[in-house]
Amino acid sequence: MLRFTCTSHFTQSPFLPSPLRVYKPAQVRTLPISSFSFHLSSRLASMSARDVSNQSDISKKTTSNPDGSFNRAPSSFRNSIEKGGKFEPATDRYHLYVSYACPWATRALIVRKLKGLEKLIPVSVVSPRMGPNGWPFANVDPYAEADEDPLYKSEHVRDLYLRCEPEYSGRFTVPVLWDKKHETIVNNESSEIIRIFNTAFNDLVEPQYASVDLYPEAHRKEIDELNEWIYPTINNGVYRSGFATSQGAYETAVKELFTSLDKVEKLLTGKDYIVGNQLTECDIRLWVTIIRFDPVYVGHFKCNIRDIRNGYPAINEWCKKLYWKNDAFKSSTDFNHIKTHYYYSHPHINPTRVVPVGPIPDIQPL
Numbered sequence: 001m002l003r004f005t006c007t008s009h010f011t012q013s014p015f016l017p018s019p020l021r022v023y024k025p026a027q028v029r030t031l032p033i034s035s036f037s038f039h040l041s042s043r044l045a046s047m048s049a050r051d052v053s054n055q056s057d058i059s060k061k062t063t064s065n066p067d068g069s070f071n072r073a074p075s076s077f078r079n080s081i082e083k084g085g086k087f088e089p090a091t092d093r094y095h096l097y098v099s100y101a102c103p104w105a106t107r108a109l110i111v112r113k114l115k116g117l118e119k120l121i122p123v124s125v126v127s128p129r130m131g132p133n134g135w136p137f138a139n140v141d142p143y144a145e146a147d148e149d150p151l152y153k154s155e156h157v158r159d160l161y162l163r164c165e166p167e168y169s170g171r172f173t174v175p176v177l178w179d180k181k182h183e184t185i186v187n188n189e190s191s192e193i194i195r196i197f198n199t200a201f202n203d204l205v206e207p208q209y210a211s212v213d214l215y216p217e218a219h220r221k222e223i224d225e226l227n228e229w230i231y232p233t234i235n236n237g238v239y240r241s242g243f244a245t246s247q248g249a250y251e252t253a254v255k256e257l258f259t260s261l262d263k264v265e266k267l268l269t270g271k272d273y274i275v276g277n278q279l280t281e282c283d284i285r286l287w288v289t290i291i292r293f294d295p296v297y298v299g300h301f302k303c304n305i306r307d308i309r310n311g312y313p314a315i316n317e318w319c320k321k322l323y324w325k326n327d328a329f330k331s332s333t334d335f336n337h338i339k340t341h342y343y344y345s346h347p348h349i350n351p352t353r354v355v356p357v358g359p360i361p362d363i364q365p366l
């Protein structure tokens, strides 16, 4: 029987009462079943028994309420990038660390691409197999499509946090927006990173990218109102369902989740975008959860009242169109990283680490 140990950073994590919250993306490869299962099993087989027994359990460090409901701690680094400030817009100054598996990091990847920031803000992708020390870089876990840290050759994302704040005792999350000048984290909260990307570098990018506005003045009120319930009940709702440790907490979360999906289905019927007639941050924030829904959340997080492809035609159509017609979405999505991460990194809810083969395909064609 596997035994799971918590490392010091997990036990030290501040489980503050906080708004509920969670989860990250890249290249999609549709593999035949045989190569997919070979790929996963050969990777897993390369992990030693010790690696497996030391694997931490994210659900243990984030589910802290006595009633079994899941609670997510707030992000710690909340700076902005602005002219005249400590962090000024500049070329070759900032670096983005992400996991393709994490929905929150995927938000940042999508907006980085939509805003033409790829050269300005290089990106490094961690291995999807989160372990006792958190997210490993490819030098520690050489996983396909994962990178080494080009700045410091860090072993884990935690090394970056401890480099800039040696006493840091929070969670070592992605995304991380890093400043090379001050060698510190600018911001590790995706909802703020995407707002920074939306405006801060407009003077440094081509006009066609500067004019992209994902938080337009005219729609801000509506976007804020939607974020207000989509975040707790859908984005974080899947985690509240999956990480619940009591029947009651699970049922509350899963029912709220599907009630909100029903509402979104109505909003998207006959429309290409949630707000107005244009792509906004609201689409991006919701999409990163929906794209993971059928491959992961239905099974791993027990969000199985319906799936998206059979139960929500308007959401499914919207999701497919963004994926297949806008490369910022497709190129930020890697189903192999997504599935491997969830089924591997939460041994508390999937002790065997077996990764399901389906659904096939990961996303339906248009």
Ligand SMILES: N[C@@H](CCC(=O)N[C@@H](CS)C(=O)NCC(=O)O)C(=O)O
Binding pocket: 021, 022, 023, 024, 058, 074, 075, 101, 102, 103, 104, 105, 134, 171, 172, 173, 174, 175, 188, 189, 190, 191
């Ligand atoms: N507040 C963060 C949440 C990010 C987050 O929870 N990321 C997860 C991955 S999906 C993570 O890095 N977890 C690592 C850990 O908890 O140790 C945001 O929205 O940017």
